[in-house]
Amino acid sequence: MSLAGLFNQRWPGVALFDLDGTLVDSAPDLAAAVDCTLEQLGRKPAGLEQVREWVGHGSPVLMRRALAGKADWEPASAADDALFDDALTLFYNNYRQLNGKHAVVYPGVKACLESLSKRGCPMAVVTNKPEQFVSPLLKQLELDHHFKLVVGGDSLDTRKPDPGPLLHAMKALNGSRGTTVMVGDSAADVSAAQAAGIPCVAVTYGYNFGRSIQALGADAVVDSLSELL
Numbered sequence: 001m002s003l004a005g006l007f008n009q010r011w012p013g014v015a016l017f018d019l020d021g022t023l024v025d026s027a028p029d030l031a032a033a034v035d036c037t038l039e040q041l042g043r044k045p046a047g048l049e050q051v052r053e054w055v056g057h058g059s060p061v062l063m064r065r066a067l068a069g070k071a072d073w074e075p076a077s078a079a080d081d082a083l084f085d086d087a088l089t090l091f092y093n094n095y096r097q098l099n100g101k102h103a104v105v106y107p108g109v110k111a112c113l114e115s116l117s118k119r120g121c122p123m124a125v126v127t128n129k130p131e132q133f134v135s136p137l138l139k140q141l142e143l144d145h146h147f148k149l150v151v152g153g154d155s156l157d158t159r160k161p162d163p164g165p166l167l168h169a170m171k172a173l174n175g176s177r178g179t180t181v182m183v184g185d186s187a188a189d190v191s192a193a194q195a196a197g198i199p200c201v202a203v204t205y206g207y208n209f210g211r212s213i214q215a216l217g218a219d220a221v222v223d224s225l226s227e228l229l
């Protein structure tokens with residue numbers, strides 16, 4: 001399907017946006033919070049380049065990866081679970097202080113959201129970031145007024161790549177599969193949209209676990225959200 005097919009004939013439809021790596025480059029804050037946590041635990045910092053590749057499945061998975069030092073962490077022992085609980089508590093405390101410190105809105109995002117808002121398109125953020133961190137970040141970056149709904153990684157029983165959060169947001173905004181589009185930066189977004197049966201636009205500038213987004217089968221791939229206009 002072409003971008004024109006997705007975004008012109010069907011407007012105003014419902015637009016669902018991923019947050020980290022799509023609307024906002026938040027990896028510097030996440031990396032700072034991860035590294036602060038690792039140092040508190042007497043471990044070596046992971047660094048921004050590494051942490052960026054670990055973002056996208058939510059903070060608990062991010063911390064599991066940080067403790068394991070790799071993306072595909074193994075199922076843990078009871079001792080590992082205790083360390084993980086500790087690490088996640090420290091991480092949340094650190095990220096609460098750092099959230100929004102270095103984060104920036106990607107080029108093209110504001111123009112896209114403003115144009116969609118003017119057209120009366122209902123929009124939601126559907127992210128795996130824990131809900132408590134989402135609204136403060138959107139507010140600080142002056143994006144919050146565009147969104148009728150925020151679905152965080154812990155808002156429901158499931159998170160992306162499960163289709164549940166997307167379907168929940170679509171229904172809450174009175175959308176249908178024929179009129180809803182998901183916009184994201186990672187395999188979690190594309191898989192969730194495919195499982196939900198709604199089209200997906202993927203951005204090339206995001207995180208996607210350090211891999212190219214091109215081969216995932218998104219309906220459209222763009223270098224900037226301004227291409228949607």
Ligand SMILES: O=C(O)COP(=O)(O)O
Nearest residue numbers: 019020056057058127128
């Ligand atoms: O893993 C995260 O915390 C960020 O997730 P998002 O890309 O779904 O916004």
Ligand SMILES: [Mg+2]
Nearest residue numbers: 018020021185
């Ligand atoms: Mg993302």
